[in-house]
Amino acid sequence: MADFFAPDVFQAVLSDPATAIRLKSFCESTACDENIVFLEKIEQYSRLLTKARELLLDIHATYTSPNATEPVNISETISKDLNSAVNSATSVTFCAMQDIFTPARKDVEGLIRDDIYPRFVTHQLTASAAMALAHDRKTYQGLGDCFCLTDPKVADNAILYASDGFLDVTGYSRREIIPRNCRFLQGARTERSSVTRLKSAIDNGQENVQLLLNYRKDGTPFWNLLYVAPLRDEAGNIAFFLGGQIDCSTTVHGKPDVMRILKLDGRRSFESTRGNLAVEDTSNLTATSPREHMKRHRSMFKSTSSVTTQVRQGPGMENDLIGRLGNMKLETQMQMFQTAYSKYVVLKMKDRTGLSIAHYSSSAGDLLRSSRTHGTSERIVNEDIFKLLAERSPSSSSVMKSYKKTVTDLLAEGKAVSVDIELVVEEKARNLMPTGPGGKTEERLISHWTPCKDEEGRTKYVVLVLAERRDL
Numbered sequence: 001m002a003d004f005f006a007p008d009v010f011q012a013v014l015s016d017p018a019t020a021i022r023l024k025s026f027c028e029s030t031a032c033d034e035n036i037v038f039l040e041k042i043e044q045y046s047r048l049l050t051k052a053r054e055l056l057l058d059i060h061a062t063y064t065s066p067n068a069t070e071p072v073n074i075s076e077t078i079s080k081d082l083n084s085a086v087n088s089a090t091s092v093t094f095c096a097m098q099d100i101f102t103p104a105r106k107d108v109e110g111l112i113r114d115d116i117y118p119r120f121v122t123h124q125l126t127a128s129a130a131m132a133l134a135h136d137r138k139t140y141q142g143l144g145d146c147f148c149l150t151d152p153k154v155a156d157n158a159i160l161y162a163s164d165g166f167l168d169v170t171g172y173s174r175r176e177i178i179p180r181n182c183r184f185l186q187g188a189r190t191e192r193s194s195v196t197r198l199k200s201a202i203d204n205g206q207e208n209v210q211l212l213l214n215y216r217k218d219g220t221p222f223w224n225l226l227y228v229a230p231l232r233d234e235a236g237n238i239a240f241f242l243g244g245q246i247d248c249s250t251t252v253h254g255k256p257d258v259m260r261i262l263k264l265d266g267r268r269s270f271e272s273t274r275g276n277l278a279v280e281d282t283s284n285l286t287a288t289s290p291r292e293h294m295k296r297h298r299s300m301f302k303s304t305s306s307v308t309t310q311v312r313q314g315p316g317m318e319n320d321l322i323g324r325l326g327n328m329k330l331e332t333q334m335q336m337f338q339t340a341y342s343k344y345v346v347l348k349m350k351d352r353t354g355l356s357i358a359h360y361s362s363s364a365g366d367l368l369r370s371s372r373t374h375g376t377s378e379r380i381v382n383e384d385i386f387k388l389l390a391e392r393s394p395s396s397s398s399v400m401k402s403y404k405k406t407v408t409d410l411l412a413e414g415k416a417v418s419v420d421i422e423l424v425v426e427e428k429a430r431n432l433m434p435t436g437p438g439g440k441t442e443e444r445l446i447s448h449w450t451p452c453k454d455e456e457g458r459t460k461y462v463v464l465v466l467a468e469r470r471d472l
Helices: 007-015 017-029 034-064 076-099 102-135 164-170 192-203 255-262 330-336 362-369 385-392 397-412
Strands: 147-150 159-162 208-215 221-232 238-247 309-312 344-349 355-360 416-426 440-453 459-468
Touching (some): 007 017, 017 034, 147 440, 159 440, 164 238, 192 221, 385 397, 397 416
Antiparallel strands (some): 147 238, 221 238, 416 440, 440 459
């Protein structure tokens, strides 16, 4: 299994021009680029010293040494003193000058390795997962359907509800999961610093994304891109924590795959394949190599009365691997994809067809209520989700009825489902994309509906994730 944080991978990232550029761009976007620039300057300094030493030896061997090939006319005393000085400079002075920054370089490399680099890896994986969520969810197992809800009011912040995708990814049964703390997925090689950062965020009621080495029931390790968000009630108290797990190991198998993920940027895209991620020699490819752009996705709910759905069931959603994930600058990715699940709504299931809003992310709230006249401060808790979607959709009422029936019928069977939808989006609810007249535009989204079930397998909550489809 690929190890994102192995020493040889980290050194390869620093030495490879494409990944070094990506890492530097990430540092610039997070205001810590002085560390990378410092290492670049040290490398430049080291190269100049090496060249200076080589030039000194060449001059001495050619013109001033006792055995010079083209000796100049200097006195024997000067020649003797010069020979001694050259020997001292090459054996002592240059070595000391090379080592002068060694402690500082190691310290900065340690900071990058232990703090900045893990955040960079997490960001790159999150950006690719966010793109896959909108265009090819099968890229990662568990993407869009592996969720759990934990209750901080219960001892040890235990899991109370889990999706079928959570069972598929971890290999545990529902009764083996509920009620336990998520730490049971950790093991001997789980990085403790990542766990500490996650715990600190939970203790402080903050959103957090961490890449953790977790273990399935059979002991198989897997890389878990874990997103955790506090779900607050109307009084501002945390009612639940939402945990979204994405299994990256079924997509990233070795060092070439890791390097490819870390090279993703706005000037390169990666072709979609079936089976394992193709391993190719990229040594002769520049960061600006052109690749085929993603084909245009067909817009649903536009001049049509049909609904296209994708019913998600069973494990093994890793067949379609990373495809065409570039075409966006890193800065754009940072703003658009803070997490793969930036637009989520947690719905309470009242009956077979009733789904009321219990919790939602700020960006999902902006998206759902931005067309109303009450302003962005309006609360939408306890409102019917289909009523809000209908208010925002340019589609006919018959199409929306078909949409609702498709979703509710499958949720009633306990199945997760993905359905395309088109909504009217206002500028304040969008991410960097230009809007039409009046600051509004119609936007295609993919809606992922995932039942979260209790210990008995009864659906109590549904996690709705909205992802923007984009033509690349």
